[in-house]
Each structure stands twice: as C-alpha cells, then as structure tokens.
Amino acid sequence: MIALLSLYADLAVGLVMLFLLMSLLVSGLNEAFVRLLSIRSKFLWAYLRDTMDGSDEQGKSWLPAKVRDVFAALPFQRDPRPEFSDQPAPSDAAPAPTAAEEAPAPMTERLYERVQEIDHPRTGRTSIANIPPERFAVAVVEMAAAEPEGVEGLLGKLQELKSPLHGHLKGVWEGAQRDMDRFRQGVEIWFDAEMQRLSMLYKRYVKWVVAVLGLLITLIFSLDGVEFAKSVLRDNGYRAAVAAAASGGPEVVEQLKVKCTQPGESSDLAGCITETLSSPALIQALGNAVVSVSVPAEGDPSVQWNGGAWWDRLTTWTHWPGFLLTYVALLFGAPFWWDILRRITGFKRS
Structure with a gap:
C-alpha cells in the first residue's frame, strides 16, 4: 500500500513539475513580449x-x-x-x-x-x-x-x-x-x-x-502529457528493478542484462544503468522538441535538429490527446501549478 502511494506521489510530482516548468516558460515569453513592446x-x-x-x-x-x-x-x-x-x-x-x-x-x-x-x-x-x-x-x-x-x-x-x-x-x-x-x-x-x-x-x-504561446510551446516541444505519465511509471519500475538487482536478485540482473544488450545500447550493465537513470522522464519529454539538446557523459553538450522525429510525432493522432492535456494544463498558469506542488510536497513559505 505504501509503495502504491509512493508511486502515485511520484507520478503527481512529475506531472506537476512538467506543467510548472512549461508554464514558467510561457509566462517568461509573455513577459518578454510585453516588456519589449512596452504594451503595459x-x-x-x-x-x-x-x-x-x-x-x-x-x-x-x-x-x-x-x-x-x-x-x-x-x-x-x-x-x-x-x-x-x-x-x-x-x-x-x-x-x-x-x-x-x-x-x-x-x-x-x-x-x-x-x-x-x-x-x-x-x-x-x-x-x-x-x-x-x-x-x-x-x-x-x-x-x-x-x-x-x-x-x-x-x-x-x-x-x-x-x-x-x-x-x-x-x-x-x-x-x-x-x-x-x-x-x-x-x-x-x-x-x-x-x-x-x-x-x-x-x-x-x-x-x-x-493561450497562443501555450499552444506553440506544446507543439514545439511536442509535449504528450499521457506519454510523460507512462514514462514516469516506467522510471519507477526501472528503479525498483535496479534496487532488486542491488539486493542480489539474479533474475532481475539477467533482465537488466537483456535490456542493456539490445541493439544500439551499451553492453556494460553499470554504464547502461547509469545512462538510463541519468535520463529521467522529464529529460526525455523535453528531448522531443524540434531542436533538442543532448548532454553526453563526456564532452560538451550538443544541439541537434530533430525535425523528422518531431514531425512524425505531430502527425501521429495518438499523441494528440496528450498534446491537448498538456495545452489545457498550461492554461492554468505557473502560480496554479506552484501552489499544487507546494501542497503535494508540503513545502511552506518561510
């Protein structure tokens, strides 16, 4: 029961953090637009x-x-x-x-x-x-x-x-x-x-x-709220598997080896686990933008054009319910999601 509640809490915090960060981006762009043109x-x-x-x-x-x-x-x-x-x-x-x-x-x-x-x-x-x-x-x-x-x-x-x-x-x-x-x-x-x-x-x-900026941000980053929620749940399951492997579960170790020996992935079990855990659901969600930034384990960050995969996501109708969820969430604004985050985490103002 406690594990289930922890799972739901992680899911809620993950969604709220995503919506909060994107709402802050929308608010920042709006304020920059207003100040640049002296509209106020x-x-x-x-x-x-x-x-x-x-x-x-x-x-x-x-x-x-x-x-x-x-x-x-x-x-x-x-x-x-x-x-x-x-x-x-x-x-x-x-x-x-x-x-x-x-x-x-x-x-x-x-x-x-x-x-x-x-x-x-x-x-x-x-x-x-x-x-x-x-x-x-x-x-x-x-x-x-x-x-x-x-x-x-x-x-x-x-x-x-x-x-x-x-x-x-x-x-x-x-x-x-x-x-x-x-x-x-x-x-x-x-x-x-x-x-x-x-x-x-x-x-x-x-x-x-x-409203216009929220729509642009949702489409430019191709933020699928439903897909992000599933990614958070998968992250939790993967962390549980890593914890079980650390406790000496041989079956779990074999499952992790299978995952890490798939084509295009590292065969090093420790390296694979580090790479996976260092790319949580939030980073993966932001990596679906038309222009993505990758931070390798060694070397400098790089900017990559992700136009092909981004367009495929936009033209796939199964992503649009998630896009709609994200867009509606951004309309609530950053103050709303900050208040929700404080309520979930119990954070109080000093």
Whole structure:
C-alpha cells in the first residue's frame, strides 16, 4: 500500500513539475513580449488619453477594443505615451496659459509633468506603466492649484475641452462638498477603482497571448502529457528493478542484462544503468522538441535538429490527446501549478 502511494506521489510530482516548468516558460515569453513592446505602459496611457483628452484627431479611441488591435495597432502603429523628460516635476504649480498664449498642452501631458519623477531614465517615450492612486490624486490637486479658480477652474477647462474626465471629477467634487481634502481622497478612490477595472481588462487580453504561446510551446516541444505519465511509471519500475538487482536478485540482473544488450545500447550493465537513470522522464519529454539538446557523459553538450522525429510525432493522432492535456494544463498558469506542488510536497513559505 505504501509503495502504491509512493508511486502515485511520484507520478503527481512529475506531472506537476512538467506543467510548472512549461508554464514558467510561457509566462517568461509573455513577459518578454510585453516588456519589449512596452504594451503595459502603452495600455495605461491609452486609457489616460481616452479618459482625460478623449479620442484622437480622427475620432478614434486610443485604447483599442479588439484583441488583435491591442497587440498590433497599440504596439506598432499608435504610441499614446508622452515624450520622456529627464526634468523633475516643477516644485510649484505652473500658471495656466492665457487665451493670448499658445494652446494648453493636453491633460495627459500636464499629468505626466506631475508624475514624471517616477519615470525611468530612458530616451524617447515614457516607460511609466503604473501610477499609484495617491500620486494621481495629488497630481490632480496640483493641476487644480494651477488654475486661478482652483478645482472649479479645472472643471471648466475640462468641460471646454470636452474631456470625459470632467463628469468624473465633477461628481467627486460635488460629493466632497467642495472640500479639497475630501476631493483628493475621492479622486484617489475613483482612480483606484478604475485601475482595478483596467487591470482586469488587460488580463483578459493577455490571456489570449498566453493561450497562443501555450499552444506553440506544446507543439514545439511536442509535449504528450499521457506519454510523460507512462514514462514516469516506467522510471519507477526501472528503479525498483535496479534496487532488486542491488539486493542480489539474479533474475532481475539477467533482465537488466537483456535490456542493456539490445541493439544500439551499451553492453556494460553499470554504464547502461547509469545512462538510463541519468535520463529521467522529464529529460526525455523535453528531448522531443524540434531542436533538442543532448548532454553526453563526456564532452560538451550538443544541439541537434530533430525535425523528422518531431514531425512524425505531430502527425501521429495518438499523441494528440496528450498534446491537448498538456495545452489545457498550461492554461492554468505557473502560480496554479506552484501552489499544487507546494501542497503535494508540503513545502511552506518561510
């Protein structure tokens, strides 16, 4: 009974480890993709431009509504972020431009002026991808202080610009009964709720990228979850045979010799056992990729093109149930499988 439970535990840990490693790979590729294209930062500033300045000159929303546009138009065609500035935010509220002066900067530009001290030292566009609600509320208060009439003047300018932010701030101002401190707290609460809603929308879009990356990883590595489970069970059986041989079982020794004298395998019993045990099921599963890496007992690792065998696996329909199992498992994500691994192994956070 104990041996059976140990067998099931090994099988569970092996499957969870496989799914965890592949999920981490998917997450890493997704994060690299997002950082390389600055999608998270562009997503935030597209929302801010829609909320503070409205649509662009063509009447289009800065924040795309379709998944395809989020990962096509937003990264490559339209950059809603303000230009990066290495100057700190002014210590005093700058006076609002008069009618005789040039047109005032967009509201997002004025907001960036108040929060740019949290920006990273880069050239080109800003890399700010998150604005704390407290900092946003203070920036709005500072923008209001730049107006001769305070918050009323800021609301009037927003209304003149037909900014969607006018309705939100007017409601907060009226609810605060024109008290500046309560107004700041109200803006903070409103912006925090908006960021939570925006985060949920962003995660909904990112799930599609994760789904595509999970499918590519499954097919590139040709990960058959069912085949991997069988390999784990075979590994356990082989280890049991080696343990029995070490205890002096002559029948088991003969069985191991038969295995090690098969064509293409070493006739050295000790070498054969070492070679087999050094290539567990996880290593064998990852070795089915279109490009595999082999680590010989002597010499340097080598990279091999495995295109023929990889294509044969993909075109064999009996592998597809295992591919489907692996793909669905990767959709759960690395945090899910890490939590499962901790529960199985009893590992606790320090």
